[in-house]
Amino acid sequence: MRWSNFFIPTMRENPKEAETTAHRLMLKAGLVRMLGAGIYSYLPLGWKVLQNIATIVREEMNRIGGVEFFLPVLSPSDIWEESGRWDSFGDELFRLKDRKGRSLCLSPTHEEIITHLARQNIKSYKELPQIWYQIQTKFRDEPRPRSAVVRARQFIMKDSYTMDTDEDGLNRSYNLHFEAYTKIFTRCGLDFFSVEASGGVMGTGKSEEFMVPCASGEDRVVRCTSCNYRANLVISDSKPVEFKSEDLNLKEVSTPGKKTVEEVSSFLKVPSHRLMKSLLYTNNNKPIFILIRGDYEAAEEKIKRHFGEAIRQATEEEILNTCKADAGFIGPVGLENIEIYADTAFCKKHGFITGANKNNYHLTGVTPERDFKVKEYIDLKLSHRGDRCIHCNGELEFINAIEVGHIFQLGKKYSISMGATFGTKDGARLPIVMGSYGIGLERIMASAIETFADSDGICWPLSIAPFKVIVVPLDSKELLEAALNIYKKLLQEGIEVLLDDRDQTPGVKFKDADLIGIPFRITVGERYREKNKVELYDRREKKTVYLSLEDMQRRIGEICSRE
RNA sequence: CGGGGUGUAGCGCAGUGGUUUAGCGCGCCUGCCUUGGGAGCAGGAGGUCGGUGGUUCAAAUCCACUCACCCCGACCA
Incomplete structure (x- = not known):
């Protein structure tokens, strides 16, 4: 891709509405633009990152036997009334009426639609288990949207749903998701861990969240520094600091x-x-x-x-x-x-x-x-600093994190309320045992930015970077010609590369390349003119090597295939 | 929903009753020049000062209402 053909509106000044690193850099680097509170347009560069994330998510979901759907956003109210969530979702549900006055909502999640599909179409135990997933826009009228896409009112989610005949099956499906999520977040380059979680509106089954620690994260997580205990603050258990009182007289x-x-x-x-x-x-x-x-x-x-x-x-x-x-x-x-x-x-x-x-x-x-x-x-108290671990009496740390994924055992909540059953071997009908699992794609993007950004801008992990390499010629004549050849060679190798063909001074190009966080920069400048060598700059390591064209090509090829 | 804050050019800001055309920096356009970390010179375009209503001879500026956005809290898959 040539920069002049792509649309990357970078900004020099910090947008004043953005306080968190991810919010600020998403705007500055031209990944997103706000339309309204919690409503964002994804510009080409941001969309490319999201698509890279989606590809990883798809590959890992397919690997555990998931099949991809594309379900409607518009959803009639009746199935929500059946599950009871037309009421329990409250103001967070975007509601609307069609021309005939029928109530609809914009789906905030898809358990009801999945359960409806299952009750229509699943007949026998022979058709189970199933793992159904989709990558799609969700709508939630958040009381307070925050940090750009981290808590938006419209956002992209990978949601999947499992259907099994019994609890053992559910556990298997749940564990498959745990493994898939671990692979997904690892491949996305994130530093993350899972915590015991609360189900909220979903119900009371077993549930874990995948958290990426970062200062601006809005979730609080409790983590034991000596054993494996980790939980969301809102449900975390802890030993309080003990005190004695001598005052016994009522x-x-x-x-x-x-x-x-x-x-x-x-x-x-x-x-x-x-x-x-x-x-x-x-x-x-x-x-x-x-x-x-x-x-x-x-x-x-x-x-x-x-x-x-x-x-x-x-x-x-x-x-x-x-x-x-x-x-x-x-x-x-x-x-x-x-x-x-x-x-x-x-x-x-x-x-x-x-x-x-x-x-x-x-x-x-x-x-x-x-x-x-x-x-x-x-135990009904909210843990706080100074408390000790209930398992090992170790010191607890309280950290902020972004929740990037959540896995959840639904059990029979929806299959009973909505009547989704399957026929057993001996001809009985039993409710399907379900699970529900979500990943916020924008949150992966935001937490990658938060985790790796430095004072110059974003540092994308190679796997989700919008381009692996940016080629920067330092003039717009002969060096541009040379850069164009390098660009074409890399394209032939199947490497995603951006050519900064703008007629701009070197300073502008370097600053922008750093800001948008492309992992490798190839500079075609004086050294190329004199010694036929190009400069390969590692954005994250901030290290430069000078290589011949052949060596550079080999090096890039190796790095990109390693991923 | 409670508390705090901000709305003036694409971005960041100044101007807080009265220099008859509302400023500055950056960006943008044209030309020249320049090319290793946001160059230089010259010229130029761009604003119903968030909106509505009021006070006044006179409003970006004062008053009322309203809308939008941000932050903290409440809330939250």
Whole structure:
């Protein structure tokens, strides 16, 4: 490809809306342009990277026996009503009506469509297992799009779905995906690891996410520095730092207007871990108490996992009715007929401070079991710095990461709600056992940029680079002729090469070549004129070698075939 | 949805009631010249100052409303 025929609108200045490295460089290097919040156009260079990623994804999906589909974006509401997600997806679902007033949505994911296809067409156990996948645009009306394509409202996903006759089969399909994903991210040149994950809207089956650590990543991940434990922060388990309290006397103290942990702890001059946060929840109209130590936050995801999706925080009115006090002054002592669940940090501990169920008063010396009955001790807190690993007591690190993939065991959730069954050997009909797996293609692109960029711009991993080589002639006459020959030779070898044939000064060409991150640059300049040697520059290593044409060609050929 | 911020030329910015044509840098166009890290000279094009309504003799500038975008939080496959 010649630069003059391609469209690469690079920018000199930093676009002010871009804060993260990936966002800034995607705009500067001319990979994408924004149309609206969370809506991006992919320009030729960015699209080429995405296609390279898609090729890798396809190859590995095909290798595990996947077959490629192309499913519709427009989807009638009825199948979503069958699965229950017309409601549970909420505002994130883009909804529209056709001319006859029928409800449709733009598919945010395709479980319903796949399950519908399966119930129409899968008849016998003989047709299972199946691995169906597609690479396609998804639509989600994110409350807050972020970091350009990392959280967009329209994005490209490889989604696959497995169908098996039983749990063993599901495990096999799931493991096949784990292996395929490992290969895909490795081939894309990413530094990544998998973590235990939460299913969210998908359900409660086994689930893992593939994470690429990077400062601007919006997911928080907990990783043990001495064993293999890794989990998404929202569901991570950890041992809290332990403290002892000598204050065992249950006593009411006046705390006028002091509601929050910070206010109460500074007013009473005690550390926040002495406080007991009393949180009233409502689970299917039944009030329940959840107790979290003052120096921790409640982990909503864990609470949902344990109590089910129906659980929610009680309203101010419900709090007043149940506890006869306002939020900030409520506590578990003296309440009848309410189930009390305490975080494991309270197990066999004593001497806490919590609300007295009387406005402007707290109780000190509160001790579980002595002062109130705990129904169950459960891990319900959000881990934080200082906690230790529950498996090996090792030090935990908390890092930011971009989630590039997610694999998920659905089980029978959709096949039961939507009636997708298969006939067994003995003539019975059973629900298909399903799995669902996603990869965000733009996120692979963004995390590769984040991981390898330097002060000069992008450094693409060879495998997904839009071009492997850029040939830069340093004038627009005789050296351009020589460069054109080199370019043609490399093309004949099947190497993707970009020729910077613009009439620009060397500085401009070098800066742009660095910015768009082509792994190898061949400079045709004075040295070529004098000694017939070209310069081969390694973008990532920042190393230059001078080679004859033949040697350069051989070197490039070797590097590109190695991949 | 809460908090904060920004909208003036393609990009980055200045101008915050009154020099009758709204500036600067970069980019862009034309010509000359130049070619190893964003060259130089000369000439030129490009803006209903996000939008609507108001106040005023006079509005980019003041007021109200509104829209868009960014960041933090809430939320989030």
